[in-house]
Amino acid sequence: MPSVARRCSGAGAGGSCAGEVPADAPVPLCDRHLALAHDFVDDDSGVVDLAEEPCPACGSRLAVRYPSGRACGVCEWRFGDVVDSELPAPRVDVVYYLRFEGRIKIGTTANPRQRLARLWHDELLAFERGDRQVEHARHVQFAACRLGRSEWFDRSPELEAHVALIAEGQPDPWDAHARWVSAALSLRV
Template sequence: MFEHDKEQATCVIPDDGGHPCGRTAVDSRFALCAAHVAVVVEWAGAEVGTADSLPSACPACGSRIGVRYPSAWVCGTCEWKLGDVLDEGLPPPRVDVVYYIRFRNRIKIGTTANPRQRLARLWHDDVLAFERGDRLVERRRHQQFAQLRLERSEWFSSTPVLEEHIAELAAGVDDPWARYARWLGEAAALRG
């Protein structure tokens, strides 16, 4: 905005009298002096928070990503307010998932409410994706990809059509476990 101006940019924020501040702008892209930049930064921190690592893992989902507000820390994954106590009388939240794992050139489509425990018992090379759903969704996926099924198992041949389905489920998700943690956190937050 000020690149072509020969003169140094000055702050345009009006003072009490309605006249521009006039102090030298800290950057030619923004017509704000250092004092007014500090005011904007403070306001942004209070309004939208500051992304940072949580001081400890979120008790609801286990994430270490947080947003710091002046009043409190909030989990960046599930939005659980740090310091709020989970009701210990309630069982952990249940989130059923259909999982897609790869072992060599095969893909397993299964379901569980505890993927960490279940997948720890299965040989696999990669966790490809999670899809929210129970046995009904799993059954639909088995029918959808029936022509790829290996014998009467939950293992399927890895083909472009199955890979495309998995890619759609994983779109925008770098880590399926982070998505699962978010679902757990959402379930815990809904439960209160």
């Protein structure tokens, strides 16, 4: 049975469109109407590309272009906003989860790069936004697998499930940290 050419269901100022629909089109629109729909969606969700210069907040070169301007693809800092270098860096407390051999460390810091550089670890598993109170709550929550009075814990299904939940959708914990710092910076602009 021969295939019947589909006609575009889009409409313009002059009425219905008579354009032919490409065979692989997901919706019954001609190339011109598909392009218009694409541009409409791009205006709302942005187009990902490379930035001409690194993001001043997190250093990423990934950018998202919107009609209103560009934003960092990692931390969402708006390009063109100026970081006031005379102000101290914003304090963003995090609870970190490190793996070293068969153990997991739950600690907290406001300067994770400096803190993690001083600790032996095999892998940074996740960051959770929070301070000493959140850290203490995690120590209590996972007390059954705590090693003495240290911040180290034996791996357990409950602890690993918690870390997986925190890390879900964020394969690189540093991206989450960059977003939190950027959000704190943007409140000062």
